[in-house]
Amino acid sequence: MKAVQVIVTAIAVLALTACPAHADPPTTQQITAVAVGSQGQAVNGYHETPPDGAVPAVSDCSTPSPSAVVADVYACSPSAADASTCWPSTPGSLLCVDNPWDMRLHRVAYQGQLPPVQPTASPDPFALLLDDGTRCLLRNGGSWGGRDDGFAGAYGCGKDFGSNPAVLCLPSQQSCIDRSGAAWTVKVGPLGAPDAHFPPPQTRTVSEAWFAGDRIPG
Template sequence: MKAAGFIVSVGMLCAVSVAGCSTEDGTAQPETTTVRGGSWGSGVPATELPGAGGPTTAPVQPPVITVDPTTPGPRPTGQGAPSSVPGTTAPRPPVATDVVSLVAVDAAGQPANGFTSADPTPVGVLDCSHMSPSRSATTAGIYECGASADSANVCWAAPGRASLLCANDPWQRGLRLYTVDPPVADIGRTASPEPWALELADGRHCRIRVGGAWGGRADGLVGAYSCDGGNDVVLQPSTARTAIDTSTSTWLVKIGPLGSGAPDFPAPAIVAVRTAYFAAVS
């Protein structure tokens, strides 16, 4: 009887002790503790850290959010957002916009860097009585004058300044020769140049607006650049200085259509700018 009592006492000691014990078949019991209640719930296994004054748990880390930056729509944030799929590779960040200043005419007044003049005969006479520095020049010496229909907003002076060579766009690289009477004077540089042309991440080419009558939208946005590949244009608020968001290394623009009057259109799409072209002298 005493032996049996001794066995029961040891069994009870095993049930309440934190130290590990062996069962009757000799199998060792793991040494564990549990945390009850609180924000972690009940019955959550915890590791007892020496010197910590009691059992603690390692803090639960918030999930890692992996978002494809090319996917439209709101981005999930916070601890409750869905985590990335295990085993997937995080997408690379958008490529920074390449900013290029093109020199189309050299110091001798000859086409340069792939630009050509299709006809040495002047295509017309430009009225430069109200000339100004080109809005798209990063240096002095680039002219903007004439009527809207002339599209003479990026022009280089030939020697003697009695004629101007005006570029169409950075892609076709054609130059139109205009006579100027009287010859133009030296011209400075605009304070805040705007890109002459944009190549968007989706491949579209857009050229800066040069006056003219364009359509409208109910949201009040106006056209800033005309684009190929459809009816969309680069948009901006009517009171904004620029249509381009340059707050990060990847420049962004708003793209959408215009219509007669002020029709309702969906919100414009946000598109990255792959290359922004400016003009410069050599």
Template sequence: MKWAWAVVITLVVVAGGIFAFRIVTAPDTSGIGVQTVTRTPVPIPTTTTTATVPEFADPSPDQATEVVSVVAVDKAGNPAAGYQVSDGGEAENCLPSPAATDTGVVSCSPTAAGAGVCWVTPSPGVLLCGDEPWRTSLRRVITAGPVNQTPLGEEAQPWGLELADGAKCQRRNGGSWPGRADGFVGAYSCDRDEEFVLAGNGPLVNRAKPAWTVKVGGLSADNGDFPPPADVRVVKAYFAASR
């Protein structure tokens, strides 16, 4: 009888092994053999932005920058020839404009209402404000507070810039702007969404040579990593003047 029990035990062990093998291997329905599935970890996307401003080769890198003084309003408070005037609301806290080369041009709050560059008129509390330096349109803005015309005593910064790559850029007028990881900040917004004139440790506009240059690069909402800013020549620099 011992040999019979040994046979039974052997059959049980073999059957258990077959059952276990079937559990861990799973049947093959392809007729090829046992298939092994390998799971590859899915990479987690990052939010770092690496978009760049397209490279530009300046055909005339040494051509001197043209400086344009915009006098949109005369001493009598009338718009210059070719300018059209529309109503622009109210403003306050009017101080000398950083883009002005002489007195009579101020910047008021809120600048978002188009009061970033305004000409003082002889009519009390009435200002004529420019939208963009290359446009012949003005807004009539009313201010109830005092208008401070004391010169800033600092070198004026351009109201607008035309760059050698064809972009037109206007001086920043408040608001919340995107950033970048290297510490440069936006100083001028351009008519190209991916392009900004940047301010860093050096001069905003490098005027060491007749051909002025600025730093140009990208910004992003996540303060992304960008290549170093590119030096781009300024074709025209627009300032505001009263005479």
């Protein structure tokens, strides 16, 4: 009888060893992009891409970038200029980040004096890397599709950061990112016609979240 008990105990120990405990997802890395120096030049591996034609002009830079964690990082209109996260550069221009993976910046022209702006109380990252490798950029205007469950697109995760699929949230939500735990999560799903029916959004973990930091000397 004693030998049987020893064998049963050994089998139980082996079974526990073969079934590892559930591991929590890794903590979301919050990365602060420092892309422009104090002289208005690209730094830290970022580079300016030449414009396709004339440098686009922006008309209003009176609001802070929604992704800024410091003062005087700007969001400018119109949205067609892709100028939602921009740093002051040479007089009359700003450098705006395209995405952190290609480390590209593009220049926009602005007439007048830039006003001082302060970051919002709860900035939203301008870029997300999800746990399955999907890359997403914060929406900056444009006409996106819809769904019959009321979810709207907040980040474009499709080809060339298009809106399909997208990080989704309800209009009543203050943020589209659940930051209640160390590993942030988002809802991801497709968009279509306003009355299009889709399965419930999938929950994905955010591996990396990119914010806009200060300019640095050099």
